[in-house]
Amino acid sequence: MKRxxxxxxxxxxxxxxxxxxxxxHEIVQSSDDFLRNNFLKIxxxxxxxxxxxxxxxxxxxxxxxxxxxxxxxWVLIITFLVTAIIGLFGGVTGQGVLPTRIGSFSFDxxxxxxxxxxxxxxxxxxxxxxxxxxxxxxxxxxxxxEATLLLVAAFIVMLGVLPLGNSISPHLxxxxxxxxDVPNVAAQRGILFGVALGMLATALKIILGIERSWLxxxxx
Amino acid sequence: MNISLDPWVWISALCSLAIFSFLFRxxxxxxxxxxxxxxxxxxxxxxxYWHNVLEPSLVDPLFRHGQLLYIIPCIVGxxxxxxxxxxxxxxxxxxIGVSMGYAVGASIPATAQAxxxxxxxxxxxxxxxxxxxxxxxxxxxxxxxxFIGVLCTxxxxxxxxxHKGALGIASRIGIMFVMIGFGAAFGYTAMARxxxxxxxxxxxxxxxxxxxx
Amino acid sequence: xxxxxxxxxxxxxxIYVILLAVVVLPLLFPSALSVRVMPPVEKLFHAIDAIPExxxxxxxxxxxxxxxxxxxxxxxxxxxxxxxxxIKVLALSLYVQPLGLAQNALIxxxxxxxxxxxxxxxxxxxxxxxVFLGWQPPPLIPILGMGESIINVxxxxxxxxxxxxxxxxxxxxxxxxxxxxxxxxxxxxxxWWVEYAQNRFGLQVGAGVTAVSASEFYPFLQTGQFSGLxxxxxxxxxxxxxxDNQLHVAGRRKASEALPSLTYAHLVMIAFIIIGNIGFFxxxxxx
Numbered sequence: 160m161k162r163x164x165x166x167x168x169x170x171x172x173x174x175x176x177x178x179x180x181x182x183x184h185e186i187v188q189s190s191d192d193f194l195r196n197n198f199l200k201i202x203x204x205x206x207x208x209x210x211x212x213x214x215x216x217x218x219x220x221x222x223x224x225x226x227x228x229x230x231x232x233w234v235l236i237i238t239f240l241v242t243a244i245i246g247l248f249g250g251v252t253g254q255g256v257l258p259t260r261i262g263s264f265s266f267d268x269x270x271x272x273x274x275x276x277x278x279x280x281x282x283x284x285x286x287x288x289x290x291x292x293x294x295x296x297x298x299x300x301x302x303x304x305e306a307t308l309l310l311v312a313a314f315i316v317m318l319g320v321l322p323l324g325n326s327i328s329p330h331l332x333x334x335x336x337x338x339x340d341v342p343n344v345a346a347q348r349g350i351l352f353g354v355a356l357g358m359l360a361t362a363l364k365i366i367l368g369i370e371r372s373w374l375x376x377x378x379x
Numbered sequence: 380m381n382i383s384l385d386p387w388v389w390i391s392a393l394c395s396l397a398i399f400s401f402l403f404r405x406x407x408x409x410x411x412x413x414x415x416x417x418x419x420x421x422x423x424x425x426x427x428y429w430h431n432v433l434e435p436s437l438v439d440p441l442f443r444h445g446q447l448l449y450i451i452p453c454i455v456g457x458x459x460x461x462x463x464x465x466x467x468x469x470x471x472x473x474x475i476g477v478s479m480g481y482a483v484g485a486s487i488p489a490t491a492q493a494x495x496x497x498x499x500x501x502x503x504x505x506x507x508x509x510x511x512x513x514x515x516x517x518x519x520x521x522x523x524x525x526f527i528g529v530l531c532t533x534x535x536x537x538x539x540x541x542h543k544g545a546l547g548i549a550s551r552i553g554i555m556f557v558m559i560g561f562g563a564a565f566g567y568t569a570m571a572r573x574x575x576x577x578x579x580x581x582x583x584x585x586x587x588x589x590x591x592x
Numbered sequence: 593x594x595x596x597x598x599x600x601x602x603x604x605x606x607i608y609v610i611l612l613a614v615v616v617l618p619l620l621f622p623s624a625l626s627v628r629v630m631p632p633v634e635k636l637f638h639a640i641d642a643i644p645e646x647x648x649x650x651x652x653x654x655x656x657x658x659x660x661x662x663x664x665x666x667x668x669x670x671x672x673x674x675x676x677x678x679i680k681v682l683a684l685s686l687y688v689q690p691l692g693l694a695q696n697a698l699i700x701x702x703x704x705x706x707x708x709x710x711x712x713x714x715x716x717x718x719x720x721x722x723v724f725l726g727w728q729p730p731p732l733i734p735i736l737g738m739g740e741s742i743i744n745v746x747x748x749x750x751x752x753x754x755x756x757x758x759x760x761x762x763x764x765x766x767x768x769x770x771x772x773x774x775x776x777x778x779x780x781x782x783x784w785w786v787e788y789a790q791n792r793f794g795l796q797v798g799a800g801v802t803a804v805s806a807s808e809f810y811p812f813l814q815t816g817q818f819s820g821l822x823x824x825x826x827x828x829x830x831x832x833x834x835x836d837n838q839l840h841v842a843g844r845r846k847a848s849e850a851l852p853s854l855t856y857a858h859l860v861m862i863a864f865i866i867i868g869n870i871g872f873f874x875x876x877x878x879x
Contacts, residue, residue: 165472169480176484180792192740194481195733197436198452202478203729204432205456209471211421212463228410235414242422251430252751264386272423272692274387275394278582279416280657280689282398285579288572288857289402292611293604295569296864300872305558310865312562317569317858320826322625322851336630338563339810340512341521345528346560348498348811349553352529353536355494362483362490373479374472402608424688431726435748482732489787493817501815511816513631525814564807567824571662571803573857574825577615577850578661584619591619 166368173366215239242271312338381589392587395579502529528556596878599871607864614860618852625851632813633830636798636820637838639772640673647771648680648764650738652785653694654687654777659802664697665828665847666800667776671701672841673831680760681722682742682770686731686781691750698724704843719758726750735784739767739793767793772819776800782809786817800827825850 179191218232226232246268248257253267260266301307318324319335364370383389397412441449455477461470501508504522512518534546535553542550585591643649651670655663674681683698685691702716709715716722725746728734737745742765743755755761763769773795775782782799789795796819801809803824813821822831828847835841 161469161472165476168473168476169483172477172480173484176481177487180485180488188740192737192744195737196744197449198455199478199481199730200432200728200733201437201449201452202456202459202474203733204428204437205459205474206478207424207428207729209459209462211425212460214417214421216463231410231414234411235418238415238418239422239425242419243425246422246426247429250752251426268423268426269692269695270387271419273696274391276416276419276423276689277657277660277693278391278394278579279398279412279419281575281582281660282395282579283416284572284658285576286398286401288576289608289611291569291572292861292864293607295861296602296607296868299865299868301869305554308555308558309562309565310869312559313566313569314862316563316566317862320566320570321855321858322627323855323859325626325628332628332630335566337521338559339807340814341524342528342556342559343563343807344810344814345525346532346556347808348502348525348529349532349536349556351494351498351808351811352533355490355498358490358494359487362487365483366480366487373475420689423692427688427691427727428729430752431748431750432729478730482730485732485736485788489791492791493783493787497815497817498811501811511814560807564804567803567806569858569861570824570826570854573615573854573861574662574803574850575659576611576857577619577825577853578846580615580619580853581661581846581850584616591622 162371162374165374166371170366170368242268245271312342383587383589388587392583395583502526527552532556596871596874599867600875602864602867611857611860614856615853618856619849622849623852625848625855627829627833627848627851629830629833632821632823633827633834634820635813636774636800636822637673637831637834639796639798639819640670640679640774641677643677643679643771645678646763647769648682648760649674650682650684650770650773652773652775652777652781653683653685653690653697654775654779654781655693655802656687656689656778657693659778660693661846661850662802662824662828663776663778663800664693665825665845666822666831667694667697668701668843668846669828669831669835670774670776670800671697672704672843673835673839675701675705675716675721676835676839676841678721680764682725682760682764683722684725684734684746685727686734686777686784688727688729691727695724695750698722701843719753720760723755723758723760724750725755731781731784732788735788736792738770739789739795741766767795770795772796772798774798774800778802779805782818783812786812790817800831825854 175191175194179187215236218235220226221229221232245257245259245266247255249255249259249267250257251268253259253265253269259268259270299310301310315331316335316338318327319331319338324331324335361370365373394412394415397408400406401409437449437453440446441453455474458470458474461467502525504526508522509518512521514521531549531553533553534549535542535557537546537550540546581591640649651667651674653667655667671681673679683694685694702718702722705714705716718724725734725742726749728737728745734745743761746755749755749758767789773785773789775785775797777799778801782797782801785795785797790797797817798820799809799812799818800822801824803826806821806823809818809821812818822828825847829845829851832845832848835843836845
């Protein structure tokens with residue numbers, strides 16, 4: 160029962176997801192719309208609570224057992240709580256019950272997001288440019304014909320997409336564009352076919368109950 | 380130089396510099412910034428889950444307007460929380476099965492149409508495809524190259540037969556196409572990564588230090 | 593031999609410093625570089641330009657802080673294009689992180705237009721000219737739901753207003769009133785719009801994507817599933833060029849400002865790869 164009920168639900172809701180694509184009848188379309196807007200949407204909201212709960216549990220456990228870098232878990236929990244309180248009670252536009260302004264200094268949710276999360280997130284990825292330059296220098300070797308072809312294509316695209324390419328030769332940008340339009344599309348399409356067939360096979364296996372790894376482990 | 384006096388600009392700049400400190404080595408300032416990022420990101424998410432999703436879609440209709448039908452998704456959704464109760468944790472499979480079942484069912488015709496049928500339509504040698512290049516007679520050449528490239532790439536990934544003879548030649552051509560494709564991808568990736576660095580520096584040198592206009 | 597070893601073992605900190613220098617110096621000493629607009633961006637521009645008066649444009653803002661420098665200039669340029677042509681805009685996000693960035697883009701571009709507007713007609717008014725729908729998870733809900741009814745999916749907008757009270761949404765009801773959707777995204781959302789909304793409802797889709805994912809989107813451009821494609825910071829610079837030259841809309845061109853730095857950084861990377869390979873070949877020959 161503990162495995163049968165979920166498998167039956169997957170099958171039923173799989174059909175409910177599939178049928179509206181092939182049956183354009185008004186009743187089918189309206190029912191599908193109703194199911195999505197009034198049922199599935201709410202389930203997604205609860206899924207966040209699960210994710211959040213897991214995150215908090217990991218960090219609370221770390222604090223309890225004094226795991227590695229446990230003080231930082233306090234930082235995470237406190238910043239989460241402060242941001243959530245400001246957002247929930249201060250409102251999306253800072254017009255909620257909690258005041259989010261002291262004089263001209265505003266600390267509404269959007270200001271916090273834009274001045275803390277954006278720079279932190281953006282800079283994390285900005286680091287990658289340094290690592291990429293270093294890795295490219297150390298690892299990109301023309302060891303074989305294939306590797307040489309890869310490097311040559313990379314150089315043509317790197318030069319061709321920028322104004323410098325036009326200065327070197329007016330045909331270079333067009334050649335770089337041709338590489339993207341023809342050989343790149345051929346390769347990506349070949350890979351895409353394989354991925355799509357795999358996705359279809361996996362989807363069918365899940366709906367038909369052949370693929371059961373999502374149920375989790377254990378004999379139950 | 381026209382250094383900003385806005386305290387939030389200074390906070391943003393210090394956050395950026397904290398992350399950049401990782402270039403020297405992993406350090407407490409970086410770790411602090413990392414954890415603040417995760418905390419703020421989740422606080423932001425919770426805000427919108429409540430204001431944009433839970434309140435208008437569940438709380439309002441169920442508790443303020445008495446539409447009892449919404450009890451069903453509420454109960455099924457709450458089964459997600461049984462994940463934290465070992466004795467009944469199997470119940471989490473129910474909402475997962477519902478959400479995943481619908482998504483997977485909807486993906487079957489969508490994937491087949493967008494990723495297979497349409498892509499085959501774009502590959503086959505038809506006058507429409509020849510004309511789509513806007514390159515006159517060269518459009519026929521590009522279409523043929525594309526057609527051969529797709530078949531050869533597929534043959535490279537066909538592992539049920541040894542790559543010998545005609546299949547061997549086709550797979551060798553296929554890997555050439557794949558290498559060109561990956562090379563192009565690397566070229567663009569280099570541009571992407573450097574763009575992110577430039578964006579941060581534009582902020583630090585412009586908005587914070589006021590050195591650039 | 594020592595020189596050969598040096599060629600293959602340059603300290604990473606030297607590489608970091610050189611990269612930083614070639615990026616910073618062009619920002620400190622700016623120069624204008626001509627931007628050549630390529631066909632994929634031209635297609636996107638013309639697709640938006642051709643939107644008729646009675647239809648709307650949906651912009652899916654799906655870039656997060658991690659891809660902000662590449663995609664935000666694109667978002668700004670497309671908004672300037674839409675507002676200058678009086679195209680009605682519906683903005684949304686499929687994820688929660690991009691919401692703040694979408695709000696920033698809408699506020700900034702709206703202020704640019706309203707600061708020079710002479711009349712109410714010239715102004716960009718919320719609810720009349722554009723609506724920020726916000727976010728409804730999971731992504732499949734708005735992608736499929738807006739085919740039937742936009743206000744059924746988004747009962748309130750981002751700011752908490754009831755959507756059935758907004759003038760724009762009394763005219764624009766579902767995809768049949770939408771001429772084009774442009775997904776500015778750092779991941780797979782453009783493909784999802786094609787997979788679900790285009791296949792089921794015939795929605796036209798354009799995309800603005802990061803350079804990292806560019807190569808995987810080209811097959812969709814070739815089949816016509818994308819009406820146009822802008823890629824990374826260069827694509828944003830091309831769109832800024834078109835908006836500036838063809839529509840004469842003023843505004844900061846952040847992507848175009850970055851092109852010199854991008855150019856020199858690419859040259860440095862190519863140089864380092866070549867240096868590394870020279871050292872590699874010399875060592876291989878010596879063995």
